[in-house]
Amino acid sequence: MLPIAINRKLSLPITTQIQAAIRERIKDGTLHPGVRLPSSRNLAGDLGVSRSVVVQAYEQLVAGGYLRSTQGSGTRVATHLPRRDRGAAEPARRAEARYDLRVDATSSALFPSREWLRAYEYVGQSIGGAGTRRYPLGVPELREELAAYLGRSRGVLTTAAEIAVTADFDHTVDVVWRVLHDLGVDHIAVESPGAPRQARIAERAGLRVSGIPVDDAGIDVDALARSGARAVLVTPVSQVPTGAVLSPGRREALLRWAADVDGWVIEYDRDGHLWFGASSGPLALQRHRPERVVYVGTTGAVFGPCIRLGWVAAPEPVAERLGRTPLGVPDPLTQLTFAHFISSGMLDQHIREIRTLLRARRAALRDAVEKHLPGARMTGEPTGIHAYVRLPQGVDDVRLAALARAKSVLVHPGRHFQLGHRSPSSGMVLGYGAVRRSLLPEAVGLLARAMGQVNAR
Incomplete structure (x- = not known):
């Protein structure tokens, strides 16, 4: 459904009215990027107009960069507005960091979707009252x-x-x-x-x-x-x-x-x-x-x-x-x-698999810290989804976290967690619940580059 008001008393062609309505909804954010629109046949039926009128409106919006049409995928709102219509209607967004090493960060990849759906289906068939x-x-x-x-x-x-x-x-x-x-x-x-x-x-x-x-x-x-x-x-x-x-x-x-x-x-x-x-x-x-x-x-x-x-x-x-x-x-x-x-028994099996995955990630993180962060030391026991890294004397962990963010690495400085007393040492808390093992060396490498900037200053 795409409710559009058509005024047949206006001298403005219906095709133009459809175009203007869709374009305005895209510009004000009502129609989100990537949203699929009704087929030309369905929209024509909803509006009580000829299908050719809707087809022409869609084609002109595609040509203008507002819509995109793909075989088998239908007609969708374009991911990016035409340059002339950007601005207040499309606020600038801060770029997402590529590596999220924050302490509580986790990924949907940890979720056992197939097993959960199997359990969900079983319960749905036997739930009763x-x-x-x-x-x-x-x-x-x-x-x-x-x-x-x-x-x-x-x-x-x-x-x-x-x-x-x-x-x-x-x-x-x-x-x-x-x-x-x-x-x-x-x-x-x-x-x-x-x-x-x-x-x-x-x-x-x-x-x-x-x-x-x-x-x-x-x-x-x-x-x-x-x-x-x-x-x-x-x-x-x-x-x-x-x-x-x-x-x-x-x-x-x-x-x-x-x-x-x-x-x-x-x-x-x-x-x-x-x-x-x-x-x-x-x-x-x-x-x-x-x-x-x-x-x-x-x-x-x-x-x-x-x-x-x-x-x-x-x-x-x-x-x-x-x-x-x-x-x-x-x-x-x-x-x-x-x-x-x-x-x-699905939870037991899933936890065994998660342990194996996290063990490998922690080992990769430890190796990366030893290789890229000389003078730093990873502490803590082999468990969980994060590790604490003690930094060399004199490294400003807050400044390091800010510079790492500029390199697309999200990480918490040790001082973020202080409550009521200050620790004499500085450190970083590196979570590995949201970053794949193969990407951890690259993330720590970028962190090392940021630490080099902190030391230089």
């Missing part, structure tokens, strides 16, 4: 599957009754902060360096926030105890941005702290299931003190941006309040599809 009902905590089938899967793969001690399905991490942690605020918590802690948005979300929930230093062994529990906070958000495996893994001693100390202050640990298990080292990685912190740990996970690192699903395994006081809080859960069909994706 379950797809029309709404469950505040998520559909029972998915909560059952998540409880079993998390227990088997991550050692999480939970039941379906304690599981809540959510949409994504930001919304999940916002809900958790608000629930803890209702439970009397007004001061929370986050890792520093850490993801800045975590602190912003907590502040919006009315909480006071303290940044707690992180070193190679994870969060500094002694500093946490001195802060006076009663809840803390930690990433025990592949901490963002340092890549640190919480040491066994720190894990025990953190759980003792939670019991001593009658507090809570929010465990974001972002990359625990993506461990690809020689031995198996650490299990969830939650299994050692389930009454004090709120366990949070998402599909982001294994599905990319295509499906946004999250979950919370919470102790009874938190789980009970989550049931009375709008969680923004995904539609039931998506939840049921994910439940089948787990139960059929």
Whole structure:
């Protein structure tokens, strides 16, 4: 359909009116570049005019550069407007960077589209009335599957009754902060360096926030105890941005702290299931003190941006309040599809494939850093979708990130993640979730050229 007003009382030919209407809609952005238009036969029928009138209008618009016509593909809006009609109607766009090495960047190539469609089709044929009902905590089938899967793969001690399905991490942690605020918590802690948005979300929930230093062994529990906070958000495996893994001693100390202050640990298990080292990685912190740990996970690192699903395994006081809080859960069909994706073994198989892919990318990134960035050192354990690179003394990481952006490389400087204290060293956080292995050496090579400019200045 292409609604066009034709005024037969005007002396202006109908062909000219059709041309003018389509041209105006292209110029004002109503008709987007690449959009397919109705066939000349269909548009003529819709307008009640001769097909030859529409054919002539289309041909003249093609000649003018507004449309393009391809055999088998129909008539479409041209990708670029004629030069005389550019300007306000076609605002200048900043060129997209070729290499996205930001810490949370992922690619749709991570998404198992064929397997997901197979699961979707299976659920669509057998859904019955379950797809029309709404469950505040998520559909029972998915909560059952998540409880079993998390227990088997991550050692999480939970039941379906304690599981809540959510949409994504930001919304999940916002809900958790608000629930803890209702439970009397007004001061929370986050890792520093850490993801800045975590602190912003907590502040919006009315909480006071303290940044707690992180070193190679994870969060500094002694500093946490001195802060006076009663809840803390930690990433025990592949901490963002340092890549640190919480040491066994720190894990025990953190759980003792939670019991001593009658507090809570929010465990974001972002990359625990993506461990690809020689031995198996650490299990969830939650299994050692389930009454004090709120366990949070998402599909982001294994599905990319295509499906946004999250979950919370919470102790009874938190789980009970989550049931009375709008969680923004995904539609039931998506939840049921994910439940089948787990139960059929497709999730296990997909994670094995993702581990292999990410292991190869991390190795390529390490080799590229050693080759192109002399004096830099990649740290962190073999897991997840990012690595931390410590830069040589005196390199300005913020300036380096800006110069890299000019060379079509998006990357986060270490200072982007500082909360409340400044690290004496500079570094870059290199994500490899969105860049193919074969392109990583080229991306790091461009980063090296940018570092050369920083050193020269």
